[in-house]
Amino acid sequence: MNRSATFELTLSRFIRAPREKVFDAFVTEKGIKAWMCPRGMGIPQASVDARVGGKYRVTMRSRDGESFTAGGIYRELERPKRLSYTWAWEGKDMPNMETLISVSFAERDGGTELTMTHSGFPDQALCDSHRQGWSSSLNKLVDTLDARGSAATVTLLGAPPSTYTWTARMGLAEKGVKYTMQEAAPHTPEILALHPFGRVPALRDGDIEIFETSAILRYVDEAFDGPHLLPQNIRDRARAEQWVSAINSYLYELMVRRYVLQYIFPKGKDGKPDRAVIDASVKEIGERLPILEKAYGERAFLAGANPTLPDFFVAPILTYVEKMAEGKQLLEPFPKLRAALKAVQERPSFRESAPPQKG
Ligand SMILES: N[C@@H](CCC(=O)N[C@@H](CS)C(=O)NCC(=O)O)C(=O)O
Numbered sequence: 001m002n003r004s005a006t007f008e009l010t011l012s013r014f015i016r017a018p019r020e021k022v023f024d025a026f027v028t029e030k031g032i033k034a035w036m037c038p039r040g041m042g043i044p045q046a047s048v049d050a051r052v053g054g055k056y057r058v059t060m061r062s063r064d065g066e067s068f069t070a071g072g073i074y075r076e077l078e079r080p081k082r083l084s085y086t087w088a089w090e091g092k093d094m095p096n097m098e099t100l101i102s103v104s105f106a107e108r109d110g111g112t113e114l115t116m117t118h119s120g121f122p123d124q125a126l127c128d129s130h131r132q133g134w135s136s137s138l139n140k141l142v143d144t145l146d147a148r149g150s151a152a153t154v155t156l157l158g159a160p161p162s163t164y165t166w167t168a169r170m171g172l173a174e175k176g177v178k179y180t181m182q183e184a185a186p187h188t189p190e191i192l193a194l195h196p197f198g199r200v201p202a203l204r205d206g207d208i209e210i211f212e213t214s215a216i217l218r219y220v221d222e223a224f225d226g227p228h229l230l231p232q233n234i235r236d237r238a239r240a241e242q243w244v245s246a247i248n249s250y251l252y253e254l255m256v257r258r259y260v261l262q263y264i265f266p267k268g269k270d271g272k273p274d275r276a277v278i279d280a281s282v283k284e285i286g287e288r289l290p291i292l293e294k295a296y297g298e299r300a301f302l303a304g305a306n307p308t309l310p311d312f313f314v315a316p317i318l319t320y321v322e323k324m325a326e327g328k329q330l331l332e333p334f335p336k337l338r339a340a341l342k343a344v345q346e347r348p349s350f351r352e353s354a355p356p357q358k359g
Helices: 019-027 029-035 124-145 163-175 213-223 234-264 275-296 309-323 327-331 335-345 348-353
Strands: 007-015 041-048 055-062 067-078 082-089 098-108 111-121 154-158 180-183 202-205 208-211
Touching: 007 124, 019 029, 019 082, 019 098, 019 111, 019 124, 029 041, 029 124, 067 098, 111 124, 124 208, 154 163, 163 213, 163 309, 163 348, 202 213, 208 213, 213 234, 213 309, 234 275, 234 309, 275 327, 275 335, 309 327, 309 335, 327 335, 335 348
Parallel strands: 154 180
Antiparallel strands: 007 111, 041 055, 055 067, 067 082, 082 098, 098 111, 154 202, 202 208
8 A cells, every 4th residue: 555645534324234234245246236336336247255365356337338447355354343455446547546445343223333444545536536435335335235225315305295395206206216205394404404595305315415406306317226307318308407497497486486375375464365466476377388388399298208307397386386276277278288297197206296185
C-alpha cells in the first residue's frame, strides 16, 4: 500500500440478519453477486478463495454495459466477527492504488451491526467517490439480507392525500420497488430534515436523501431494476421531461391550490369556498385543458404509447379536479385526455397508491 495514502472512510449499517449470514455475503460468490456494487449496476462475475492469502475478484457492470473489475487478497478471516482484505481496481483507466477494507460484525438486537473501514486513499476525491459507492452497495446488502427487502432501506415520507406523494408512490409501485411509507405532513421536522422547503414527498434510501418528486422518481428509475418510468428514446424522454416540468409549473398551482384546495379547505365567508376564486380558476382551467388535450396528438399517453412519468404526475391532479363540482363538465370536452386518465386510473399502481377514502 502507498505510504503517503492517508484518507479513509467508515460506514456502519444495522442489518436484521445473523452475523454468519452477513459475513458470508462478503466471502461467497453468490453473496457477493447479490450486492457488491452500487444500485443500478450488476455483478456478472465474482470469484472467491476465502482463506488468508486467498484471492477474490469482482466484475461490476453498469446498465450501459461498462465493466469495472476490482480484486485483492484476504488478510484476515475470523468468521463471523472480523474480515479484512485488500482492494485494487484493474485496468489502465482506473485509479492505480491498493487499499485496505476492514469489516467488523457485532451482534445487536438480534441482528448485526456492521462497520466497514476502507483506508489508504491517496486523496479526498477518491475517498468520497468510494464512500458513495459503498453507501449504495450497502443499501443493496441490507435489501438482500433483510426480509423486508428494499423496504428496509427505502422510505418515502409524505402525506397520502398529496398529489405529489401519490405520484411518487405510483412511480415506486410501477417500478416494483418495495418501500416503507412514513406519513409526514409538510413543514414538520421530519420533512424539514430532508426537504429545505418543507414540501412533500421526500425519499430516503439508506443515507441517500432526495427531495422533489421528479428527482425522486429519476433516482428510483435508474437505481432499481424494473420497467422504465421514462421513454428510452431521446426525443420521447425529452418530451416526458417537458411535460413533467409543464405540469409542475403551469397546472399544479392552478388546478390544486387555486381550485381543489378551495373546496377542501374553504377560506370564504362562513367557512364556505370562495366563489370568486373558484370561478376564476374554473375559467383558467378551461383555457389550459385544450393545451393538454392537444399534447396527446396521436399518442395514447403524454410521451408515447405507454404511460410514463408525466402521466403519473397529471393523473392524481386530474382525479381531484374530476371529483369537484365543476370537474366532470370541465373534462368532458377532452376525449384523449379522459381516455389517458382512465387508463392510468385503472392501473394497480394508481389504486394502490391512492389516498384512503373518507367515510
Ligand atoms: N415541486 C415539489 C412540489 C411538492 C408540493 O408542492 N407538495 C405539496 C403537497 S401536494 C406540499 O407539500 N404542500 C405544502 C405547502 O405548499 O406548504 C415536488 O415536485 O415534489
